[in-house]
Amino acid sequence: MVVKGMPNLIECVPNISEGRRPEIVEAAVAALRSTPGVKVLDVQSDRDHNRSVLTLVGDDASLKPAILALFEAVLPKIDLRTHTGEHPRLGAVDVVPFIPIEGVTVAECVALAKSVGSAVAERFVLPVFLYEDAASAPHRRNLEDIRRGQFEGLEAKMKEALWAPDFGPRAPHPSAGASVIGARMPLIAFNINLGTSDLEVAKRIAKAIRNSSGGYRFVKALGLLLEGRGVAQVSINMTDFKKTPLHRVFETVRAEAERSGVAVVGSEIVGLVPEEALIDAADHFLRLEAFRPNQVLERRIREAESGSVKP
Amino acid sequence: MVVKGMPNLIECVPNISEGRRPEIVEAAVAALRSTPGVKVLDVQSDRDHNRSVLTLVGDDASLKPAILALFEAVLPKIDLRTHTGEHPRLGAVDVVPFIPIEGVTVAECVALAKSVGSAVAERFVLPVFLYEDAASAPHRRNLEDIRRGQFEGLEAKMKEALWAPDFGPRAPHPSAGASVIGARMPLIAFNINLGTSDLEVAKRIAKAIRNSSGGYRFVKALGLLLEGRGVAQVSINMTDFKKTPLHRVFETVRAEAERSGVAVVGSEIVGLVPEEALIDAADHFLRLEAFRPNQVLERRIREAESGSVKP
Numbered sequence: 176m177v178v179k180g181m182p183n184l185i186e187c188v189p190n191i192s193e194g195r196r197p198e199i200v201e202a203a204v205a206a207l208r209s210t211p212g213v214k215v216l217d218v219q220s221d222r223d224h225n226r227s228v229l230t231l232v233g234d235d236a237s238l239k240p241a242i243l244a245l246f247e248a249v250l251p252k253i254d255l256r257t258h259t260g261e262h263p264r265l266g267a268v269d270v271v272p273f274i275p276i277e278g279v280t281v282a283e284c285v286a287l288a289k290s291v292g293s294a295v296a297e298r299f300v301l302p303v304f305l306y307e308d309a310a311s312a313p314h315r316r317n318l319e320d321i322r323r324g325q326f327e328g329l330e331a332k333m334k335e336a337l338w339a340p341d342f343g344p345r346a347p348h349p350s351a352g353a354s355v356i357g358a359r360m361p362l363i364a365f366n367i368n369l370g371t372s373d374l375e376v377a378k379r380i381a382k383a384i385r386n387s388s389g390g391y392r393f394v395k396a397l398g399l400l401l402e403g404r405g406v407a408q409v410s411i412n413m414t415d416f417k418k419t420p421l422h423r424v425f426e427t428v429r430a431e432a433e434r435s436g437v438a439v440v441g442s443e444i445v446g447l448v449p450e451e452a453l454i455d456a457a458d459h460f461l462r463l464e465a466f467r468p469n470q471v472l473e474r475r476i477r478e479a480e481s482g483s484v485k486p
Numbered sequence: 487m488v489v490k491g492m493p494n495l496i497e498c499v500p501n502i503s504e505g506r507r508p509e510i511v512e513a514a515v516a517a518l519r520s521t522p523g524v525k526v527l528d529v530q531s532d533r534d535h536n537r538s539v540l541t542l543v544g545d546d547a548s549l550k551p552a553i554l555a556l557f558e559a560v561l562p563k564i565d566l567r568t569h570t571g572e573h574p575r576l577g578a579v580d581v582v583p584f585i586p587i588e589g590v591t592v593a594e595c596v597a598l599a600k601s602v603g604s605a606v607a608e609r610f611v612l613p614v615f616l617y618e619d620a621a622s623a624p625h626r627r628n629l630e631d632i633r634r635g636q637f638e639g640l641e642a643k644m645k646e647a648l649w650a651p652d653f654g655p656r657a658p659h660p661s662a663g664a665s666v667i668g669a670r671m672p673l674i675a676f677n678i679n680l681g682t683s684d685l686e687v688a689k690r691i692a693k694a695i696r697n698s699s700g701g702y703r704f705v706k707a708l709g710l711l712l713e714g715r716g717v718a719q720v721s722i723n724m725t726d727f728k729k730t731p732l733h734r735v736f737e738t739v740r741a742e743a744e745r746s747g748v749a750v751v752g753s754e755i756v757g758l759v760p761e762e763a764l765i766d767a768a769d770h771f772l773r774l775e776a777f778r779p780n781q782v783l784e785r786r787i788r789e790a791e792s793g794s795v796k797p
Contacts, residue, residue, distance in 0.1 A: 186783070214790045232787055276783060361783075368775070425772055441775040450761060450784045453768040460771035461736055464679070464752040472497070472587060472672075473761045473784065476543055479525045 182477050183234045184277040185284060186361065189242065190270045191227050191249055192258055194220040199252050200227050206248035212237030225260025226269070232276065235283065239291050242271060246295055246354075254350040255326040265322050265329060266352035272307065273358045276449050277477075284358035285309045289341075292356040296343030299351070302333065303342040306357035311341050318355060326352045360393075363413040363452060364445035365421060367428045370438040374400045377407035380431045384411070384424055391427075393419035406440070416452040422459040450474075493788050494545045495588040496595060497672065500553065501581045502538050502560055503569055505531040510563050511538050517559035523548030536571025537580070546590065546598055553582060553602050557610055557665075565661040566637040576633050576640060577663035583618065584669045587760055588788075595669035596620045600652075603667040607654030610662070613644065614653040617668035622652050629666060637663045671704075674724040674763060675756035676732060678739045681749040685711045688718035691742045695722070695735055702738075704730035717751070727763040733770040761785075 193199045200220055207215050207229065217230040233241060246268055253267035271291070273284040285308050292303040310316040314337060324332050329347045332338045339345060340353060347353055369377055377398030384390040385397075393415035399408050409428055413419060429439045451468065458466050469475050504510045511531055518526050518540065528541040544552060557579055564578035582602070584595040596619050603614040621627040625648060635643050640658045643649045650656060651664060658664055680688055688709030695701040696708075704726035710719050720739055724730060740750045762779065769777050780786050 184784075184787075214787060216786055216790050232783075421768075421772060439773060441773045443775050444777060444781060447781055447783045447786060450765075450782050453782065454761075454764050456768035456772055457732075457764040461732060461767055462750060462752045464754050466755060470755060470758055471761050471764065472543075472758045473495075473788075475527055475758060476495075476525060477784075479527050 182277060182480070183279040183283075184232060185234060185238055185279055185287065186230065186232050186274040186276050187238055187242065188270075188272055188274070189229050189231075189245060189268060191229065191245075191253070192225065192255065192260070192264045192267050192269050193249065193253050194225045194227050194260065195222050199249060202248045202252070203227070203229060203245055206244040207231055207241050209244055210237055210241035213241040221262070223260065224262035225258065226262045226264065235279065235287055238273065238287065239294065242291050243294060243298065246299055246301075250299055250301075250351050255352045256350060258326070263319075263322050263325050264352075265326055266301075266348070266354045267350070268354050269322075270306075270318060271354060271356045273356075274361050275358075276361065277451070277474075281308050281358055281360055288356050288358045292342050292354075295354060295356070296340070299348070301343050301348045301351055302340035302345070302353040304353060304355045305341045306355050307359040309357040312337075321355050329353060360415040360417070361447075361449050361452075363416055363421070363448050365411045365413050365424070366443045366445065367409045367411065367425065367439055368401070368404075368441045368443070369407045369409070369432055370440045371407050371435075372400065372405040373435075373437075374398060374407050376432065376435045376437055377409050379435070380409050380428055381411075383431050384409070384427055391419040391424060394424060413452075416449070416455070420455050420459070421452055422456045425456075493588060493791070494590040494594075495543055496545060496549055496590055496598070497541065497543050497585040497587050498549055498553065499581075499583055499585070500540050500542075500556060500579060501575075502540065502556075502564065503536065503566065503571070503575045503578050503580050504560065504564050505533055505536045505538050505571065510560060513559045513563070514538070514540060514556055517555040518542055518552050520555055521548055521552035524552040532573070534571065535573035536569060537573045537575065543587065546594065549584065549598065550602050550605065554605060554609065557606055557612075561610055561612075561662050566663045567661060569637070574630075574633050574636050575663075576637055577612070577659070577665045578661070579665050580633075581617075581629060582665060582667045584667075585672050586669075587672065588762070588785075592619050592669055592671055599667050599669045603653050603665075606665060606667070607651070610659070612654050612659045612662055613651035613656070613664040615664060615666045616652045617666050618670040620668040623648075632666050640664060671726040671728070672758075672760050672763075674727055674732070674759050676722045676724050676735070677754045677756065678720045678722065678736065678750055679712070679715075679752045679754070680718045680720070680743055681751045682718050682746075683711065683716040684746075684748075685709055685718050687743065687746045687748055688720050690746070691720050691739055692722075694742050695720070695738055702730040702735060705735060724763075727760070727766070731766050731770070732763055733767045736767075 213233040215231045220227040288309040296303045381396035381398040382388045395412040524544040526542045531538040599620040607614045692707035692709040693699045706723040
């Protein structure tokens with residue numbers, strides 16, 4: 176449960192089907208920024224995909240009006256009937272994931288996704304599918320499965336019993352299609368570099384650690400070769416760092432590599448990582464006893480800002 | 487140099503010579519809070535010491551007016567001529583250290599300490615001594631040396647050539663004595679527990695790692711026995727975690743313990759720790775390559791708040 180007065184921090188990464196007209200992307204960002212408590216961290220537009228990825232953070236109270244304002248701003252301006260681009264898409268506001276960062280659980284983000292999905296469907300008469308941890312059935316968890324057939328195939332697909340929307344009408348919005356809204360844990364892109372150019376070693380280790388072949392529950396991995404460096408790499412997506420932590424995967428890769436007489440020469444985190452994932456790693460390797468997150472000075476400051484510390 | 491628009495975060499821990507009259511401590515806190523940009527994180531009052539320790543954070547622009555407001559609020563209300571308490575003290579506002587946390591160097595905190603010290607001396611006609619990294623001579627670095635003789639011995643001490651103040655008159659303020667203002671790196675209290683009850687092992691390791699007997703430059707350490715648990719402990723103060731990092735001290739303690747056939751069973755951090763110290767440890771143990779601090783999501787948010795990210 177979100178505790179009133181405690182800081183809660185949720186990331187939201189709406190993908191909109193517009194990457195060529197800057198004035199529409201700017202209108203989307205302005206709509207998000209118009210809601211107090213929301214911060215836009217990043218905007219990436221891709222002309223070939225004709226798509227933009229907006230990264231924002233806020234709390235459980237501010238994100239709902241922000242996302243409604245986003246729909247309000249872009250729905251009149253994006254028409255899927257004339258939209259072209261390389262990236263698969265189902266709607267004008269294509270995907271909206273909510274991601275728990277701090278002081279909030281994934282279950283609370285699921286509740287937020289449902290609340291936003293319901294409001295969007297009602298206000299804009301638009302079908303909404305819930306996905307990932309918010310999915311209403313196992314076959315609707317994966318975005319790729321929901322999006323298969325794209326906007327052009329949506330009308331026929333929605334007539335199937337399996338593909339009724341979670342909210343809104345049983346047919347696509349004429350110009351805006353449908354939206355996929357959900358919740359998931361933050362994804363960490365974590366690559367581990369091996370002291371060998373033997374791709375087979377990296378492939379064997381990837382197989383050992385990934386869920387699909389018997390490894391850790393929240394690990395996706397594959398082996399690849401960094402051609403320029405002549406380094407074999409285990410390329411990993413960590414899909415729940417709380418349940419499958421970085422340090423455990425790192426130690427397992429190290430032990431498996433050693434079995435092949437190979438050293439771990441380095442690792443890299445691509446993109447952003449929640450502070451907690453790194454603090455958990457420090458906690459593990461330093462063998463800390465009874466360490467509390469609010470011993471981190473910066474976190475104590477955030478608590479003071481949100482009014483939960485009253486000296 | 488502090489970059490305009492980049493976040494800079496400085497901790498300040500004024501110690502005032504009042505721990506018995508809550509209304510005066512509250513007036514001190516209210517004075518600090520009255521300055522925009524300053525957050526009071528913690529207030530600890532001790533009746534026996536008759537002293538309160540206030541912990542606040544702010545940036546280079548907000549802390550100077552906040553500290554001046556603190557002096558303004560408490561100087562008329564604390565009279566050292568009638569003050570009693572177990573803790574040594576020289577003045578009404580006894581000690582004011584500035585501590586760099588993020589986006590700011592200790593040199594910038596030294597400049598802030600001098601600016602605040604000069605302003606305090608002028609406005610309140612009060613002698614100010616600079617200490618730690620702001621000290622004007624080696625014999626004035628340590629607070630204990632400056633404070634030796636206390637308020638009662640101050641008038642005689644200040645007549646010595648070695649103890650002229652850095653700012654203000656060459657004699658104590660009648661009721662408020664003198665203030666000691668300076669800058670230092672954050673201190674981390676880091677204890678490492680050994681799988682033995684043999685105090686001699688902990689003492690030997692403490693001697694191996696501490697600066698005073700040939701160890702790391704920014705480590706103070708001693709060996710002690712946790713009576714209740716029957717565990718020998720290396721009790722460490724890390725006085726500059728950037729130059730002597732946690733992981734290096736941890737690994738050295740582990741290697742030295744192994745030499746005695748003893749394992750490291752755990753460690754603890756007492757009190758607060760800057761985020762960066764833990765992220766550095768994760769970076770080391772995970773062998774991260776080219777990790778940038780602003781890959782930490784929470785830090786990216788702070789940058790967005792301070793306007794240094796313009797998507």
